[in-house]
Amino acid sequence: MALVSLLDTSGDSVAASSAPDPAPAGESGTRRVVLTVLGRLLRLASLLVAVAVGTFVLMTSSPVDPIEAYVGADTAVISSEQRDQIAERWGLDEPPVQRFAAWAGNLAQGDLGTSVVFGEPVVDVIADRFVASLALLALAWIFSGVLGFVMGLVAGATHGRLLDRVLSWWAYTLASAPTFWVGLLLLYVFSVSLQWTPVCCAGPIGALPGEVTLLERLHHLVLPALTLSVVGISPVMLHTRQQTIEVLASDQVAFARAQGERGAGLVLHRVARNAAGPALMLQFASIGELIGGAVLAEQVFTYPGLGQATTTAALRQDVPLLMGVALFTALLVFIGNSLGDLAHRAVAPHAREGVR
Incomplete structure (x- = not known):
């Protein structure tokens, strides 16, 4: 009602000065887009962390012996020293938490490690x-x-x-x-x-x-x-x-x-x-x-x-x-x-x- 009174007494000049500034609306739209992007990135990060932890837990809980799976049919002919060397080569002799921390540290540097089966990055x-x-x-x-x-x-x-x-x-x-x-x-x-x-x-x-x-x-x-x-x-x-x-x-x-x-x-x-x-x-x-x-x-x-x-x-x-x-x-x-x-x-x- 106050704005209507000003319009009645002051004419077009007051109406122009009372018009809303379009800048805040644009800033609000930009802020909404930024928050949406940040929210999606946060969900992506949480998804990748959950997938990494879940995959590692499932793999380490598997009943399959990783050394036997690596060696294959020749596992009966390898000695205990060779088993220890294989375990040391792939970090299988370390606790699971330490192995996951090492993998996560390499991932932070852009290194996903080397494939055990294919021998390639x-x-x-x-x-x-x-x-x-x-x-x-x-x-x-x-x-x-x-x-x-x-x-x-x-x-x-x-x-x-x-x-x-x-x-x-x-x-x-x-x-x-x-x-x-x-x-x-x-x-x-x-x-x-x-x-x-x-x-x-x-x-x-x-x-x-x-x-x-x-x-x-x-x-x-x-x-x-x-x-x-x-x-x-x-x-x-x-x-x-x-x-x-x-x-x-x-x-x-x-x-x-x-x-x-x-x-x-x-x-x-x-x-x-x-x-x-x-x-x-x-x-x-x-x-x-x-x-x-x-x-x-x-x-x-x-x-x-x-x-x-x-x-x-x-x-x-x-x-x-x-x-x-x-x-x-x-x-x-x-x-x-x-x-x-x-x-x-x-x-x-x-x-x-x-x-x-």
Whole structure:
């Protein structure tokens, strides 16, 4: 009321002097962004610490003797002095707390240690194996996301009909199917029975990596990628189906139908955008499940990627390599969740205020 009185007596000059300064609003927005970034970095740091501690505790609590796992079949012929030398070489004679403190100190300097199995720096092993797995993960991720979204739209648009029931049954069945079981089934059908695809590896057996052509790589890649895609389609499809059903029951779709919109045009123009936000968020969040599935798929198809290196590190008690892989995959999952959040907010702007 006081401001109104000043406006009545002093005219436009007082109104101009009483106008709010836009600078505080800008500063408030910048401060909110800074706090959001700092909060995410703090969550990332706490996640990496929890993953490192949990992985180390699990590895040190394993009943597998690390020296026997390192030596392999020749463990019966080594002497006690040789066992002591191996333990001293890899720090196995030190208490677990001291070993973890030494590893954390090296990590603070950017050193993840040396792989026990491969005899190379952990960073190099992860980089080489991740390059091999990247094509597999990317192909499976894109295929499962696109096909799952399209199938979800079709199932939601035909809600209650035969096509919807068939697609839903198929998705629920695959959602409960283990990755290795699906891989073995596809391997038996396409590689053993039909002989359309190779049985294993990332290239022809005996061929050097530089001699393998792009077509041969794709030929060996198609079945592992199909395995991961088939398993990853289900959550995207089921979530998109439910979102499509909800949007089709909304008032805006009822208004569009009153204006004469029908069929595929209605679904594409009124439903697809609203369903794309949650689907994108779910697809990025599924990176962790995709990496976990790749561990099993690469074992089934003997694919030399990061998943197979993870299994080898676990079975051979390669603590430095497994710790590095655990931190790397945790970082990938965190980045995937963050990208999913940003994609959801970009596609569905109304969600920006509700996400912090």
